[in-house]
Amino acid sequence: MSTYAIGDIQGCHQHFQQLLEIIGFNPSRDKLWLVGDVVNRGPNSLAVLHTLMQLGDAVIMVLGNHDLHLLMVAAGVTTEQPHDTLKSILQAPDREKLLSWLRHQRLFYHEDEYALVHAGLLPGWSVDQAEYLAQEVEVILCNDQSFQEFAPSMYGNDPDHWQDSLQGEHRWRVIINAMTRLRVCTREGKMNFAFKANPTDIPAGYVPWFNVPNRASKTHTILFGHWSALGLRMERNLIALDTGCLWGGRLTAVRLEDRTVFQVPCA
Template identity: 65%
Template sequence: MATYAIGDLQGCFTAFQRLIELIRFDPVQDKLWLVGDIVNRGPDSLSLLRYIKQAGDVILMVLGNHDLHLLMVAAGKAKNHPSDTIQPILDAPDRDELLHWLRHQKLFHAEGQYAMVHAGLLPSWSVSQAEQLAREVESALQQDNFQELLALMYGNDPDHWQNEWTDHRRLRVIINAMTRMRVCTLEGKMNFTYKGNIQSIPFGYFPWFSIPHRLSQNSTVICGHWSALGLYLTDNLIALDTGCVWGGQLTAIRLEDRKVFQLPCAR
């Protein structure tokens, strides 16, 4: 029995099929963890979404910003971008069933020594607090009035966290940190515009995972989202977005021994 974590898929269903063949994935005894951004930009988000849904408990995923964008567009709270490739999902006969299932996926997952999130965790958040905060967002997404959350989800402000917030700012910061953050200041102020490599980060900002004394550092965080960072492994970080949708690679890691599997992707 093995658990494999896989980086951002973004609709690259063929690459995903090739990768699970490469790792000799056995759904009877193995499990897959997916770091989010299941859909969008790639050529076959619909088939990928159907496959993951039908796999049941064998596959565990967390939501990424592109997955949330799909929900936003479907609810009429955002418009398709020119680069979006989610229309086949919106036109599918099983659209409502797929979107309902997607709304009920996790934003954050913690298990044993590992914690999985799409983008990152603010330095002031422990794993246990992050799990509680994620449950707040997940609960709101799963309610019948979930569109109220979607209507207030987008926005770069506020760019920091305050424990005492109880209005829409609270959920927005949780979502932005967990699905969009790459860098922040020592105090946890986020910069959502920077997408470059680790060597060119603006002055005063740092990779979220390198902030000294961040409260989640005793767990190994598995994440994606930052394709310019690429595969990045430390004792307490497994970053897996290697830019498959951009013609990079699709990456899997076997958690039991940290063996890495990669295959090239067509742009």
């Protein structure tokens, strides 16, 4: 059995299929760990969702900001943006089944020495605390009533840092924003959501979330995506997997057992 961690697919179904062929993926034997953003901007998000659902228990994925955006559009909280490619899902005959499947995916996952998240973790969060906090939000997303009640409050940049005393929508928004939108923060954990560029251009006072000294999650190897300008980065306790397939880069898989890298060039 092999476990393959794969970067942001974002609706690039053809390249995803090519990558599965290259790694010789066998759903009866192997596992896929997906860092989220499986839909949007690419040409065939509907096919990606259908493929993932067909793979069943062979897939473990965490939600990304584009996956949540699809849920917000479907819930009527926001509208499609000019570059969105969500219409095929929203108009699909099995739309409700697809959306329900997506809402039941994790926000964070960890197993043995690895942890899976879309964007990042705040420096004060241990892996165990992150799992506990993610489960708070997952319960809300999975329940029809609580999801409808919380959805209008999900978007927003405040609060921009964590406090144990946070409650309700403010607490859940910080958890979601950190796990699906974080790239840089201060050493104290204040998040900057405006920055999306290369690491060399980070504003003064901020650092990549994974470079904060004494980060509590250093006990595990964190697998994440979201930051395409960062590219593939493999360190002892860190693997960044968003290699910009959507932008003409590559779609990347890393076999966790030996850290072998597999890539498909994306036109």
